[in-house]
Amino acid sequence: MRDTILEMRAIGKEFPGVKALEDVSLRVGRGEVHALMGENGAGKSTLMKVLSGVYPHGSYSGEILVDGAPAAFRGVRDSEAAGIAIIHQELALVPQLSIAENIFLGNERARRGVVDWGRTFGQARGLLERVGLDQDPSVPVSDLGVGQQQLVEIAKALSKDVRLLILDEPTSALNETDSANLLDLLRELRGQGITAILISHKLGEITRVADTVTVLRDGRTIETLDTASGEVTEDRIIRGMVGRDMDHRYPERESRPGRVLFEVVDWTVDHPSQLDRRVVDGASLSVRGGEIVGLAGLMGAGRTEFAMSVFGRSYGRYVSGSLRKGGRPVRIRDVSEAIAHGIAYVPEDRKELGLLLDDDILRNITLAGLDRVSRNGVIDPAREAVRADDARRRMRVKSRDVFQAAGQLSGGNQQKVVLGKWMFTEPDLLILDEPTRGIDVGAKYEIYLIIQSLARQGKGVLLISSELPELIGMCDRVYTMNDGRITGEVPRDRADQETLMRLMTTARAGAR
Amino acid sequence: MSAVRDLLRGNARQYGMVMALLAIVVLFEILTGGLLLRPLNITNLIMQNSYVLILAIGMMLVIITGHIDLSVGSIVAFVGALSAVMLTSWGLPVWAVVPAALLAGALIGAWQGFWVAYVRIPSFIVTLAGMLIFRGATMVVLGGESVGPLPDSLRALGSGYVPDVVDAEVHVLTLLLGALSSAALVWSQWRGRVRSAGHGLPVSSRGLFWARAAATAVVVNAFACVLAVHNGIPVVGVLLVALIVVFSFVMNTTVAGRHVYAVGGNEKAAMLSGVKTRQTTFWVFVTMGALSALAGLVFMARLNAATPRAGTMFELDAIAAAFIGGASAAGGVGTVIGAVVGALVMGVMNNGMSLIGLGVDWQQGIKGLVLLAAVAFDIYNKNRVGPRRGGRDRSGAGGGGRLPAEEPPERAPTAAM
Structure with missing residues (x-):
């Protein structure tokens, strides 16, 4: 048994109306690659945000132990000081700055506010060597591919003397060669004593690189499996990930395609x-x-x-x-x-792609089907109001009338407005x-x-x-x-x- | 009473603006000892501010789309110069020059709209370039000198009055038009109310409706009387009323107007609803160009000459009018009437401060403060009333570096568009 670098005990985290994490426990051994798996919404990213201090101590329940001592991170800086770094799915690099500047961003090699460029570039070169990126540190990040940018992120984490590296779906944006390189790098870093937590949806890469797998489902830890004992198989992981309860009832329906x-x-x-x-x-x-x-x-x-x-x-x-x-x-x-x-498309991101939040329900509902309430490009306001109100009632939008701003509605009602808008186009x-x-x-x-x-x-x-x-x-x-x-x-x-x-x-x- | 409260709540911003305008009018009426509302001064007010009003209407459209146009002052000068040369050097008739000028303005708008809508260069940069380009072009066309005088028929556009039907002490046609237009206003409101009621929609109570109708009639007719005592309606006044009516109609009740609001409110959502967002933006700039040309003609006609410095700072007056009139810098919000009220607030303040003998230095500063106060009040109101606009922070202030503190877990990445 390796000794434990990180233990999270009975972590719970609630958002208004949603329990994202109910009872999650996670034990990560020193110097291993630990995979965290689960469906969309199982709570993986939330758990990692708790760990890295994005959700500060006090906003969640449960306990975090780093090297056996309780930790109370109030922000990302605290967790970084403890040697924990997280690399998000969306990379957080400044494209216009050079590789070296990005690596030391917020952590500049400087003396009294004046950057020491010799030290910056020298140390950057060393870090790039460690992550196997063959690029000059003065190259702007915008000239790099996504795979190389990811390596810069890892180099940035290494520059902070990271001991525990968290990667949130690092390969989701990479092609196959870049993915393979990244996984090799993780194994190499493991050899240097760096522990990694890898969030991934790809079973193939998990079975190749992970020493231990923890499966989450609906905000709970389902099981932790050890690769060495041979109990990690794709079937086993899948069984752990699914089996979500059929808890919502679905209305009965006779289907006649x-x-x-x-x-x-x-x-x-x-x-x-x-x-x-x-x-x-x-x-x-x-x-x-x-x-x-x-x-x-x-x-x-x-x-x-x-x-x-x-x-x-x-x-x-x-x-x-x-x-x-x-x-x-x-x-x-x-x-x-x-x-x-x-054809109608109801987008996933209601607020960004579906609604005019400042405008009222009426204008949102009729926007895609204005030709149905207009003649020669002139809208008939009374007919529009009647038809929109009709759609609002059919969709059972809970609001005073159609003149309420869409931004003031709850998520469910906003979704009904978007549905109503597309129903309106028949x-x-x-x-x-x-x-x-x-x-x-x-x-x-x-x-x-x-x-x-x-x-x-x-x-x-x-x-x-x-x-x-x-x-x-x-x-x-x-x-x-x-x-x-x-x-x-x-x-x-x-x-x-x-x-x-x-x-x-x-x-x-x-x-x- | 609750009906009144509902009415006020729904249109707090609109009524707030009109109230502010009234307050400023009353203030300067007192400060100037009754000079402000003299018939002569009111006529002056209309003529002095006509070009800014025209520009403000167009600027409101541009700002609703989420853009800005800094070039309008230069276009005013350029189109004025072009028309003056056509009239004096080439000797073309007025009936040919006016459409040619409007077309030139529309083409300039199309040029700028192309870069903004299709190449997606920020409008701030495109129109800043336009501001320099067309100011330079003006000087080239005029050779650095003023060109004038102009034919009388064109000068009427800037300083003429609609001729009267009978010869009398007061301007009878003006009174007639006042009565007619107030009747038309009340009638169209009545028809809308009947239509709504016919569809089973809730309408304001009968008493409230007639109270409002009576107020409308009194205001319009009083205004007509004041003008009639002087020289009657200025030609440019008729032009302004027509523009306000047409643009209000387009923005409120046509598909095109709705698309303009949608593009400014949420461009991606508009695109996914089938709005041709680039076309919409393009045509807004074409419209702004044509309106700038019109303002250029009016200004030149009033001055009776085209000058190289014409229209300087007009763009800033128009932008200020739109923001005082309730436009949102984020786009998607604003009304044509708002732009008009905003321009009138600026105009009355200019006029009033001049009448009480305040220097230009002080005038500038005070107008700046009024602009700031109007927008600050607006933002304060928005944050106070109702929940904050979720998710979308388009104010641009400090949005970038925020941590995603309390957002729902595991949102899928938004597809890059």
Whole structure:
């Protein structure tokens, strides 16, 4: 048994309305690579924010012991002083500054406020050697690829004499070579006595690099497995990750799928700014009228990117692929054409992409369908008010009237407004991206009812969700996605959490 | 009584602005010993501020879209210069020069709109460049000298009055127009109310409606009487009323207007709702260009010459008017009427302070403070009323370095657009 560098005991953390962590315990041995696994929303990132002091001592319950002594971090500086550094998924580098300047940002090699450039560049060179980055420290970070930027982040952490390095999904934005290099580096650092906690969704890399695996689910520790004892298998991890309770009831529904309404064939999309990154790779799927089809995938699988790209090429650079509606090919080059062809997309990020928060419910609801309440470009205000109020009632938005600002509504009601906006365009196909995220249980149930009534009207629904029980409870069929590819298609009667999770985590499984 | 409270709560900002304007008018009426509201002075007020009013209407649109236009003063000068040369050196008739000038303004707007909307260069930079380019072009066109005088038919645009139908002590046509327009106003409000009621929508009580209608009629007719005692309605006054009516209509009740608000309110959400965001931005700049040209014609006509320094600082007056009138620097908020009230606040203050003999030095400082106070009051109000706007901090102040203190766990990354 290695001695313990970090122990977290019975950690609990609550946000208004949500229990993110209930009872998490984590023991990390000195000099190991410790993998932390779990579905989206299992509490991994929250736990790491507690550990690194982003959520200061006192805002959570439970105890943190570093080297056996209790620790009370009031901020990131405290945790860094204790030798703990976290590298977030979104890198925190200043692109215009050089590698060396970034490494010592906030920690400058300086004397009385004057930077000692000799020391800065000399030490930076040494650190870059340690992380295996063959670049001059004076190169601006913006000239580096994402993989190299990640190495700069690690060098930055090393410059602070880190003993425990936390990496939050470090490989999610990397291509395969860069990922392999990064994992090799972790092993090398382990040899130098640096402990690492690795959050990842990729089973392959976990089994390759991790010494110990802790699985979280719904804010609790499920189990901790030791690779050396041979008990870490992909099956075992999957079983630990899923098995989330079917705690929300899903309304009963009789499904009567009709003819194929909408098909996407071989859809391929590149990242908008990174040249070599394929985000969606040859994805094909179909939706029938009256059918609710699920799209499962872990973070970074490319589900949102796929959906937005299909919806009038509103994401990334379109490479290839075709769309068919009712068997006939259609060309959709922008959002207004998508709307004209009866497609609606309810985005995942309501506030950023879905709503005009300063504007009232009325203006939000009618924005995408103004042609329905106007003639020759002139809006009929009375008709607009009536139709908007009608939509508000049907969606059961809880508000005084349609003249309340959308920004003042609760999350569930905001989501209903966004749904109402797309109902207003009377679409044939609805793409719903995480429609119940951050919404309380009661509102969730109402949204399920709305989705089902849409299917009953013969519309096709494509439901993107990170909650497997939701997909299993609601959908007729579920596609799984990983790394930009469709990895499987599972009909309702064969859909269970383990099957889906396996398809969501394997690189390229044969369908079914 | 609750109906009144509802009305005030819903439109607190609008009423606040009008109240502030009234307070300033009353203040200077007292300070100037009744000079401010003399018929002659009111006519002057309209003529002196007409070009800033025209610019403020366009600037309001630009700011609602989330942009800014610093070049309008230079465009005023450039279009004025161009028209003066066409009228005097080339001897072209007024009926050809006016449309040509407006077209030139629209083309300049299209040029700037192209860089802002399609190349996505910040409007601050594009229009700063435009400010220099067109000021320089003005000097080239005029050869550094003033060009004038201008034909009488054009001068009427800046300093003429609508001719009267009969010869009388007072301007009868003005009184007639006042009565007609107040009737039209009340009628259109009544029709809207009947329509709303027909759809089963809640409407304000009958008493309240008529009280408001009566107030509208009194104000409009009193204003007409004041003008009638002097020389009647200035030509530019008619032009202004038309612009205010048309632009209010476009912004309130057309699809195009709604799209302008949506682009400024949340560009990504607007794009994902099928709004052609780049086209919308482009056309707003074209409109601003055309309005700048119109302001240029009016200013030149009033001066009876085109000068190289014409329009200097007009852009700042127009921007200040829009912000005093309730625009938000973040975009998506503001009304045409607001811009007009904002411009009038500035105009009355200018005029009033001049009348009581305050120096230009003091005038500048006081106007600056009023601008700051108006926006500070606005922000104070916004933070006090209702919950804070969640998630989105577009004020730009200190947003960058904040730690994500209490956000829900594990949000998926927003797809880069």
